[in-house]
Amino acid sequence: MKGRLTALVVTALVLPQAAEAHLVVSGMGPLYDGISHFGLSPEDFLPVIAFGLFAGLCGKAQARWSLLAFVPSWIAGGVAAMAGVALAPMSISIVTAAIFLIVGGLLALNRALPPAWSAGVAALLGALRGLADLSGIAASAAHGLALAGMALGGFVLFALAVSITLPLQRLWMIVAARVGGSWLAALGLLLVGWVVRYGPVIH
Numbered sequence: 001m002k003g004r005l006t007a008l009v010v011t012a013l014v015l016p017q018a019a020e021a022h023l024v025v026s027g028m029g030p031l032y033d034g035i036s037h038f039g040l041s042p043e044d045f046l047p048v049i050a051f052g053l054f055a056g057l058c059g060k061a062q063a064r065w066s067l068l069a070f071v072p073s074w075i076a077g078g079v080a081a082m083a084g085v086a087l088a089p090m091s092i093s094i095v096t097a098a099i100f101l102i103v104g105g106l107l108a109l110n111r112a113l114p115p116a117w118s119a120g121v122a123a124l125l126g127a128l129r130g131l132a133d134l135s136g137i138a139a140s141a142a143h144g145l146a147l148a149g150m151a152l153g154g155f156v157l158f159a160l161a162v163s164i165t166l167p168l169q170r171l172w173m174i175v176a177a178r179v180g181g182s183w184l185a186a187l188g189l190l191l192v193g194w195v196v197r198y199g200p201v202i203h
Contacts, residue, residue: 029145030141030142030143030144030145030146030149031145031146031148031149031152032149033145033146033149034145034146034147034148034149034150034151034152034153035149035150035152035153036149037133037146037149037150038149038150038153038154038157039153041133043096043099043129043132044129044133044150044154045153045154045157046100046184046187047099047100047103047104047125047129047184048070048125048129048154048157048158048161049157049161049180050103050104050106050107050161050180050181050184051066051103051106051107051121051122051125051158051161052157052158052159052160052161052162052164052165053107053161053162053164053165053177053180053181054103054106054107054110054165054181055067055118055122055158055161055162055165056161056162056163056164056165056166056168057107057110057112057165057166057168057174057177058112058113058118059112059166060166061115062112062113062114062115062118062119063118063162063166064115065115065116065118065119065122066115066118066119066121066122066158066162067122067155067158067159067162068119069119069120069122069123069126070122070123070125070126070154070155070158071126071151071154071155072123072126073122073123073124073125073126073127073130074126074127074129074130074147074150074151074154075126075130075147075148075151076126076127076130077126077127077128077129077130077131077132077134078130078131078133078134078147078150078151079130079147080127080130080131081130081131081132081133081134081135081136081137082134082137082138082139082140082143082144082147083139085131085135086135086136087131087132087135088200089200089201090195090199090200092132092135092200092201093191093194093195093200093201094195095128095132096132096191096201097188097189097191097192097195098188099125099128099129099188100184100185100187100188100191101185101188101189101192102121102188103121103125103181103184104181104182104183104184104185104186104187104188105181105185106121106181107177107178107180107181107182107184108178108179108181108182108185109178109181110174110178110181126151126154129154130147130150130151133147133150134147164177165177
């Protein structure tokens, strides 16, 4: 009897709940839905962390300009998506893989970019992720607030990542950050292999 009860409880816990095609519904309002979506989407927060670490290693000017370019670009990408600029599932998968490879590679190589170039990469990252996250979503006030929540989550995480690497002086800490970048680039390569073999990750 105990074994059956245990099996029933375990089955109930692992049964899938309602799946959300795009945005996470937290029940706390659209702004928090956007923050939750960002925090629960590795394709969003991993490159943001990696590029924040990279910008911090490059210096104050690169970090400042990258942060200023990142958030407006994310919002612009999301607004474009809600205006009807939709990405196909294959395009989203390719964009995600490319972001992982580029951002992870930059952090792993630790080659300082001029501030304008850092800002350009940050703008590209923000625009592509905003476009991918809201692709196929109709424009509405609620979705606009969700987009603001995503951008806010990205801003906070980017700033925290920058604050970690900006003051780094010890070599082993810098190496640890660069190793994280190589892992992200490796994830990008794995994703490329998946897309080539099995097609888009999102259907």
